[in-house]
Amino acid sequence: MNKFPKNFLWGGATAAHQIEGAYLEDEKGLAVTDVITLKEGSKRRITENVEPGHIYPSHQAIDFYHTYPSDLKLFKEMGFKCLRVSISWARIYPQGDEKYPNEKGILFYKNLFQEMRKNEIEPVVTLNHNDMPLGLVKKMGGWRNRQCIELFVEFAKTCFNAYKELVVYWETFNEINNILIFDYEILPFMSAGIKFKEGENKEKVTYQALHYQFVASALSVIEGHKINPKYKIGNMAAFNHLYSKTCDPKDQLLTYNLNREHFVCFDVQARGQYPSYLLKEWERKGIQLDINQNDLEALKHGCVDFLGFSYYTTDVVDSNKNSIKQEQTNIVEKNANPYLEYTEWGWAIDPLGLRLALNMLYDRYQMPLMIVENGLGAIDRVIENKINDDYRIDYLKKHLIEVQKAIELDGVNCIGYLAWGPIDLVSASTGEMTKRYGFIYVDKENDGSGSGQRIKKKSFYWYKRVIETNGDSLFGNIDEIEPNSANTKV
Template sequence: MASLPKGFLWGGATADFQFEGGYLEGGKGLSTHDFETDGSHERSRMITLKLKDGSRGEVKTRASLPEGAETELYDDVYYPSHKAVDHYHRYKEDIALMAEAGFSVYRFSICWSRIYPLGIEEEPNEEGLKFYENILSELEKYNIQPLITICHDELPDYLAKTYDGWSSRTVVDCYVKYARTLLERFKGRVKYWLTFNELNILSGYAQIGTHIHDHQTVYNAKHNMFIASALTVKLGHEIDENNMFGTMYAMSQFYPKSSRPEDVEASYQKRRMNLMFVDVMSRGYYPNYADMIFKEKEVTINMLEGDDEILRNGTLDYISFSYYRSMVVGKDTVLNQAMGFSGGEENPYLEKTPWGWSVDPIGLRHTLNEVYDRYQKPIFIVENGMGEIDFLEDDFTINDDYRIKYFVRHFEEMKKAILIDKVPVIGYTMWGPIDLVSLSTGEMKKRYGIIYTDMDDKGNGTLNRYRKKSFYWFKKVTETNGDDLSY
């Protein structure tokens, strides 16, 4: 097989609240994720609350908040985002490790409340901006391109408490002000931007700042995010014509449960429900079938005068997505459709990770072709990986052949999509190259990295970083631009 295009970008991706720590350092304000507890595969993460009567309470992260309840921190609760894995103090060491592994791109998110602690300030927090300028300087030292996520599943808690998060157009204005600050301050230093992360599956207080979790609330919050993204894309192109914008979507694949026409139709409709978000932001308008979805869910979109034009003038330059697994959908599959994505049944033909996620490399090739056929725009794979339990040996080595095998199979299918199917792919960033806190469970033992972080599920450990076997293998991959996948 031929070689990947010269300049193909290899790297990794992180999220601030899972990686940085330093949750109140450098002038940072409270973020919606700062109130999330730890959890596990068996135990849900919770948001801690002060109830209307002053008593203590908690709800699951995607549940509605009780009337009159507000987020509250408690001294006897472990909140993983507060320390995370301490990248805030270790960014130089971490970026040096990325460079050693051969990264040519690093995707990271800016913490909104580190730049605007409440979200409503007239002037940004200079200490927060300086932190990210320091990160950019380290990346430049090693010739690593930044890929910045402006908003990764969070917002300043004040905007959630005061304005009900993305339900409010005030938050749209606050976001655009925040984005302008980044675009102007980092002009010429950043080419690739993501306005949001996994927008199609966001819901709940921690992610979109809304107190109510229902179809009407979630879909209208997403509409406001469409507007914020479009305004930012237009603004970003005006500030620097070299800026390129995407939004990241969760693109796990859906297959029909059987060849029965009813199952095929059910999986098709499920896929369209997921792709609707990409349709709006890539094409600049709601597709005709959106009316069917909104009618079924009794949703009315609060479209304001001028919204149509904003959407048309702020379409994305490229499509980016996460790909972790595939599922099957049939006529009788029960779906949680408030998020527009979640749900499906496991495919009995696929192996699974310890957390029950199916492993489907061929599905990545299928998804790349599906997305390019539909949108005819370049694609950036910005999350992919395998959550596993790793063991640090007495000699500080980690033998993770299972992770190498996972990457090999996915890279082989990615190369087929690029070299045989001719899908234009900008690059690939694995999820969590340095072990970080899991979003879904709040655990540390669910590890994705090629670099081990010495920390347990309760934040105990040295936080030292150790290269796994997969680190040395990935270094060989980057040195050969994907030609040598042997192990």
């Protein structure tokens, strides 16, 4: 009863701008994340260009661009079946609109994927993970411009052709729905290069940009299947669902409606059409978008092969806080669930919520699911070159037990679990290194100082045991951690 599927994809997930560094090396162009600073005060800042006096975490990150051979050996030691990485669009097309790709960028990822294959690690490759070329923002306003569709599809085709012997699993856009969190300016900029203008309708702008991304994704799926029919091309959206504060029907209805917003991107990319509830919402709000018949045909024929999603937390909805003028953030309460514990960054720790998420998605779409991000950001302390991160082990263990229940008891077709940040990396939300997720500690601080030395945490050995027993160790059938294991420098 405890077994995960025989070919379950155990692994981890990363992003180019959070690990690679080498931000201008080998003719790479600036990406949007290269002009986003470390958190200054309460939030990160977007600058027009790289400016003195600021720390830009993506410039160094953890130097994976140069250390990937040794880092992959550590992932192999843990027994990884797969690793999610992303291709920096600005490494392949430095300004985004060149006629020919940057061969040095093509070669870097070819070498990376070949090295992964040597280590028997299946690549899961995201085409756009928050790093579109800054040149496209400056020239055409990012994804508010329809021209980005053609440019992205050309980028996708270049990658599909270059790596068709090395990659099977692809994802088009990372957390594509984050663009809709338009009150936090960093997310629309990271997701789509969007900078809002004074007085414009932010909701209309973000939905228009999202539509262009939907079309680009669908056309890329179509082209990818032409290039290699064996390709499995998925989407990727954040799925952190909501609970009602009470059983008051008003709370229930509001929660239902807000949760539907989490389904929008899955509906379009899995079903090939816009859901009726969203079309009605646009009608009520007078939102008219640039959508043509060719777009709708592309969406219809470019449905994804599997659904990838991230899951970190859940929140609570209170209808008593709702008014016409209030924003969603005022009715979705943080730290409001008395049944849950919270992380140092205020995220609810909700393992059962992951089982619910898996069931909600599988009931609705009946498509293979891949958990492509889940993990705990925490402050790790190094004591005598050891990191005893039992809190991370506890977090992951409880989540994985719920994944197993969803598979075995509920019949969900979940094909993989990729822990976010298998090695410490730059936090996307804050730019910090001290918000650590990894099984492997990286000696880097927020300001970029540090040796870059890798140290195996206690969770390294725990996850290794989970993988080699295909999950049996989660249930106490087998010792979770080898008796003589110790945290060691690499």
